[in-house]
Every structure is written in structure tokens, then in C-alpha cells.
Amino acid sequence: MKALVWHGKEDIRCDTVTDPEIQDPRDAIIKVTSCAICGSDLHLFHNFIPGMMPGDIMGHETMGEVVEVGCGVDSKLKKGDRIVVPFTIICGECDQCKRGNFSVCETTNRKKHLADKVFGHSTAGLFGYTHLTGGYPGGQAEYLRVPFADATHIKVPAGIPDEQLLFLSDIFPTGWQAAVQCDIVPTDTVAIWGCGPVGQMAIRSAILLGANQVIAIDCLPERLSMAEAAGATTINFENESVLERLKELTDGKGPEKCIDCVGMESHVSASWPDTLLDRAKQMVMLESDRPHVLREMIYVCRPGGIISVPGVYSGFSDKLPMGAFMNKGLTMRTGQTHVNRWTDDLLRRIEQGEIDPSFVITHTVPLEQGPEMYQMFRDKRDSCVKVVLKP
Amino acid sequence: MFHFSNIVRSKGDPKIVEGGPSLKQPPDQLARALGWLGIGLGITEFLAPRRVTEALGMEGRETLVRAFGLREILAGVMSLSVDRNAGLWARVGGDGLDAAALLSGLTSDNPKKGNIALALLMVGGIAMLDYRAAQDTKPRRPPPNARRKLYPNRSGFPKGVQAAKGRAKEMIQHKTAGVTS
Numbered sequence: 183m184k185a186l187v188w189h190g191k192e193d194i195r196c197d198t199v200t201d202p203e204i205q206d207p208r209d210a211i212i213k214v215t216s217c218a219i220c221g222s223d224l225h226l227f228h229n230f231i232p233g234m235m236p237g238d239i240m241g242h243e244t245m246g247e248v249v250e251v252g253c254g255v256d257s258k259l260k261k262g263d264r265i266v267v268p269f270t271i272i273c274g275e276c277d278q279c280k281r282g283n284f285s286v287c288e289t290t291n292r293k294k295h296l297a298d299k300v301f302g303h304s305t306a307g308l309f310g311y312t313h314l315t316g317g318y319p320g321g322q323a324e325y326l327r328v329p330f331a332d333a334t335h336i337k338v339p340a341g342i343p344d345e346q347l348l349f350l351s352d353i354f355p356t357g358w359q360a361a362v363q364c365d366i367v368p369t370d371t372v373a374i375w376g377c378g379p380v381g382q383m384a385i386r387s388a389i390l391l392g393a394n395q396v397i398a399i400d401c402l403p404e405r406l407s408m409a410e411a412a413g414a415t416t417i418n419f420e421n422e423s424v425l426e427r428l429k430e431l432t433d434g435k436g437p438e439k440c441i442d443c444v445g446m447e448s449h450v451s452a453s454w455p456d457t458l459l460d461r462a463k464q465m466v467m468l469e470s471d472r473p474h475v476l477r478e479m480i481y482v483c484r485p486g487g488i489i490s491v492p493g494v495y496s497g498f499s500d501k502l503p504m505g506a507f508m509n510k511g512l513t514m515r516t517g518q519t520h521v522n523r524w525t526d527d528l529l530r531r532i533e534q535g536e537i538d539p540s541f542v543i544t545h546t547v548p549l550e551q552g553p554e555m556y557q558m559f560r561d562k563r564d565s566c567v568k569v570v571l572k573p
Numbered sequence: 574m575f576h577f578s579n580i581v582r583s584k585g586d587p588k589i590v591e592g593g594p595s596l597k598q599p600p601d602q603l604a605r606a607l608g609w610l611g612i613g614l615g616i617t618e619f620l621a622p623r624r625v626t627e628a629l630g631m632e633g634r635e636t637l638v639r640a641f642g643l644r645e646i647l648a649g650v651m652s653l654s655v656d657r658n659a660g661l662w663a664r665v666g667g668d669g670l671d672a673a674a675l676l677s678g679l680t681s682d683n684p685k686k687g688n689i690a691l692a693l694l695m696v697g698g699i700a701m702l703d704y705r706a707a708q709d710t711k712p713r714r715p716p717p718n719a720r721r722k723l724y725p726n727r728s729g730f731p732k733g734v735q736a737a738k739g740r741a742k743e744m745i746q747h748k749t750a751g752v753t754s
């Protein structure tokens with residue numbers, strides 16, 4: 183089959199690989215009908231997250247049709263079912279899964295020893311996302327083996343196009359969880375850094391959860407226009423000061439809730455000296471992340487407020503203003519998304535026409551063009567916001 | 574060619590049968606080579622500055638050579654990173670500094686003039702490659718003033734923004750009512 187394969191920094195190729203096989207009774211194999219490129223994939227494209235090996239198949243936003251099931255999947259899934267695959271592989275049985283903390287499932291990371299050493303504990307297995315999270319082949323391919331398939335799936339009905347359902351795999355629940363973690367009340371101002379696909383979903387989620395005001399921050403006009411379309415007030419950090427504008431928009435008090443939809447690869451700019459220093463340290467491996475957004479959020483967030491961090495950080499961040507964080511009594515919530523905790527509710531909202539996540543798609547192309555699309559999405563060319571690939 | 578990556582795959586995971594084309598261009602490879610060259614040269618300058626100054630008849634300038642070594646290493650590392658273009662431009666600037674330092678040693682009483690002339694030639698050649706590579710690896714991000722498609726109609730709310738906000742209010746009222754009753 184064809185698959186997008188990681189060969190090194192900025193080197194993803196569309197290779198021919200052997201088809202996946204059932205390896206365990208709880209496996210299923212799907213024929214992929216749609217998959218997408220995520221901002222998280224860009225961190226791998228840049229080789230900023232350790233643990234990729236040449237030959238790894240990319241992709242963790244995938245849906246398709248079940249074509250084969252192992253004997254242990256029981257009646258939960260059968261041939262012909264249409265499923266969206268959550269990016270977190272879950273067993274559904276461990277302590278964490280029972281609590282709904284799916285992204286820290288204790289069972290599914292098949293390279294636990296690695297994660298135990300690096301993070302202190304192992305977290306859930308993820309599709310196409312380094313050997314720290316199991317080294318599972320990803321879903322930017324024609325076929326995907328879904329391990330623990332009896333639990334790791336979201337069954338979706340016929341009659342709704344792929345484009346509306348695909349993002350249940352990751353970015354929609356990710357934006358949703360980011361907003362839920364803010365405990366939004368109707369008087370809240372929610373400020374959202376980053377208007378990429380995750381930021382866009384967080385904006386819609388904050389609105390659906392009843393925020394009084396949503397402020398979206400980025401520098402790309404096309405993404406800011408998309409944020410505005412959903413009723414957000416926008417700040418273009420290239421033309422105006424984020425700190426000043428946020429104060430202005432909140433009567434000098436700062437937003438109660440802040441969401442980081444940027445992560446470890448913040449924009450680097452001469453007007454933010456900390457980002458230059460971070461970038462230099464990153465190059466000589468003295469720091470793994472560029473946490474400019476975290477610093478800015480801690481500084482501007484209203485005392486007693488909440489900081490929600492769906493943006494991915496990989497290792498060590500320097501110069502976090504812990505003094506301000508502590509004295510202002512802030513709360514930080516973060517994590518890979520517990521996808522299946524939210525998807526029943528979100529699927530219902532899609533079915534009822536409350537939201538249509540396909541608004542974010544700007545490019546749909548055949549899988550073979552994947553490597554070019556990685557570059558385009560990274561370079562923000564052609565006003566690209568979200569790429570869907572069709573195998 | 575894919576032998577190694579295939580052996581370390583878990584049993585049953587897909588293995589590469591036939592490789593697809595790589596998007597890496599010759600200038601990327603040139604940038605890589607120049608980056609490693611800089612790191613190698615930089616390490617020599619940093620660790621053995623005396624060897625360098627002796628060869629050039631410029632004894633006493635070891636500290637400068639060390640500093641240049643460090644500069645070479647940093648620019649080299651940058652040329653190997655995703656910001657290779659900035660690294661290559663840093664190398665072009667560095668080539669200028671190298672040439673200036675060498676020229677300052679090109680005095681009539683220097684017995685190693687010949688070596689300096691050779692070194693200048695080498696720096697000139699490398700500078701040309703650095704410049705070429707820097708030109709050819711320009712970032713492909715659209716310039717800030719590029720024309721862009723805007724998406725003012727993509728609210729994502731099929732029933733409109735107002736309806737979405739109204740629905741949120743309803744849900745909150747529903748919830749609080751549920752708590753009090």
C-alpha cells in the first residue's frame with residue numbers, strides 16, 4: 183500500500199510499504215477513506231520531538247471502513263463498520279481509562295520502558311507519533327491497523343460526509359477539551375493564542391460553552407479571518423501589542439481564561455527577544471521548547487484565572503515566570519486529548535447541525551501529494567489552514 | 574537501502590517495499606555539507622588555534638581564532654537546522670570576517686604569506702558556495718504583503734453565530750436550573 187513515511191528532518195515521502203496485518207486478537211484493520219495532517223505532525227516534520235525512526239508511517243487523524251477484525255474484538259466492531267480512529271490508543275479497561283483519562287491509558291504503549299524513563303510514567307500509545315508513545319504506524323496510508331480496536335474507535339453513521347466527521351479523531355475534541363478545561367462561565371473572556379486548526383476548534387468550543395468574549399491571536403490574516411467568522415475578536419501580533427490589546431479588551435484586568443494552541447514552536451521574532459534566545463538554545467540542545475506563549479499567558483492572565491494548554495511541549499522549557507504563576511494563583515491544565523471522553527457529545531452536536539467542523543479544510547488532495555502538502559502547511563502557503571488527504 | 578529501518582520494525586508492522594521520491598533538493602544537500610564543513614573547521618580552530626596561527630604566520634592571534642571557531646560551529650549547527658537559510662547567511666557574514674582577518678595578516682614581512690594567499694582563495698571559494706546555497710534555500714513562506722484568500726464565511730456554525738451563542742445560553746440556563754430545582 184501507499185503511505186507517508188518519515189525519513190528524517192523535513193523528509194517525508196510517499197512510499198510503497200507492506201500492508202498491515204492483524205497482530206493481536208483485539209486488532210482491526212481499516213481501509214482509510216480520509217486522513218489529515220495535524221500541527222503536531224509539523225513538530226515531527228521538524229524533528230523537534232525525539233523518538234522518530236526512518237521508516238515510521240505518519241498520521242493520527244484517520245477514518246475509514248473496517249475490512250478485517252481480530253477474533254478478540256467481539257461484537258464491538260464488525261467488517262463494514264464506518265469508524266473514526268481516535269489518535270490515542272486506549273484499552274478501555276485500565277484505571278485511567280475507567281476514569282476517562284484516555285490519553286494516559288496504562289496499557290497501550292508497547293514501548294513503556296522508554297516513556298517510563300523519559301516522562302516518569304508511560305502514557306497512551308499514539309498513532310504515528312514517535313517510539314516514546316509506542317511507535318505505532320500512523321494513518322496517512324491506505325490501510326491502518328487499529329490496536330485495541332474494540333475500544334479504540336468512534337463509530338459513525340452513514341450519510342454524513344467524511345469531512346464533517348474526520349476531526350473527531352483529534353482537533354475537534356482537542357479544541358473542546360481545551361475550552362472545557364477553562365471552566366467557562368458566562369462572564370468570561372477567553373483568549374486563544376494560535377488560530378491554526380486547533381485554535382479554530384477551541385474558538386468554536388469556547389463559544390458553544392457560552393464564553394462572553396473570545397479573543398483570537400495570530401499573525402496570519404487568513405486564519406484571523408476564519409476566527410472572526412465565528413465571532414471572535416482578533417489580535418494580529420505583527421501589527422499590535424498582544425498585552426496592550428488584551429488589557430484594553432478586558433477593562434485593564436486581563437482575560438480570565440487563556441488557551442495555548444501554539445505549543446513548542448512559537449513564532450520567532452526580533453520584537454520578542456525571548457524567542458530568539460529560545461531558538462538559539464534549541465539549536466544547541468539546551469532547551470527543547472520555545473514557550474513564549476506560556477510566558478505571555480502567565481503574565482497577562484487575570485489573577486485566579488485558568489491557563490489551558492493543548493499546544494504540545496516536548497521536553498524542557500526555560501524561564502517560565504513561576505513567581506507570577508504562583509502569586510497570581512493561576513491554574514494550568516494540559517494534556518494530550520482524552521478523545522473518547524468527548525466524542526459522543528460532539529458527534530451528536532454534528533448530527534444536530536450545531537457545528538460543522540469541515541469549515542477548517544482548505545485543501546483536499548490525493549495521498550501521493552502528502553509530502554508537498556507538509557511543506558505547504560508548514561510554510562502557510564496558499565492560505566492553507568487544514569489539509570485532508572484521500573488515499 | 575531500507576534494510577536497517579525494516580529490521581527494527583516490530584513484527585507485522587508495514588515495511589518499505591519501494592521508496593517514493595524525496596523532496597530534498599540539491600541546495601539542501603549543499604547546505605548540509607557546508608554545515609558539517611563549518612563544524613569540522615570550527616572544532617579545529619577552537620581546539621588547536623596554535624596550529625592555525627602558526628601555519629598562517631599570525632602567532633599571538635589564538636584568541637581570535639578560537640572565537641572564530643566558535644562562530645563557525647554555531648553557524649554550522651544553524652545551517653543543519655530547519656533555519657538553515659539563516660545559518661547560511663551567518664556563514665556568508667563569517668566568510669567576510671575570515672577574509673578581513675586573513676588580509677590583516679598579509680604583510681610583506683610575513684614568511685607564511687603563501688599560506689595566507691591559499692587560505693584566502695579557499696575562503697573565497699567557500700563564500701561563493703555559501704552565497705549560492707543561501708540564495709537557493711530561501712524560505713518559501715509568502716511575504717507579509719502577499720495576497721491571501723480570506724475566510725470570512727467559514728463560521729463552522731451551520732445555523733449562524735448568533736444561533737450558536739443562543740444555544741450556549743440555553744444550555745447554561747438549563748444546567749443552572751437543573752442544579753437549583
Ligand SMILES: NC(=O)c1ccc[n+]([C@@H]2O[C@H](COP(=O)([O-])OP(=O)(O)OC[C@H]3O[C@@H](n4cnc5c(N)ncnc54)[C@H](O)[C@@H]3O)[C@@H](O)[C@H]2O)c1
Nearest residue numbers: 221222376378379380443444445448449492493494518519
Ligand atoms: N493536546 C493535544 O492532544 C493536541 C492535539 C492536536 C494538536 N495539538 C497541538 O496544538 C498545537 C496547534 O496545532 P495546529 O494544528 O493548530 O498547528 P498550526 O501550526 O497550524 O497552528 C499554530 C498557529 O499558531 C500561530 N502562532 C505561532 N506563534 C504564535 C504566537 N507567539 N502567538 C500567537 N500565535 C502564534 C501560528 O501562526 C499558527 O497559525 C500544536 O502544538 C499541536 O501539536 C495538541
Ligand SMILES: [Zn+2]
Nearest residue numbers: 220221222352
Ligand atoms: Zn494531532
Ligand SMILES: [Zn+2]
Nearest residue numbers: 273276279287
Ligand atoms: Zn487503558
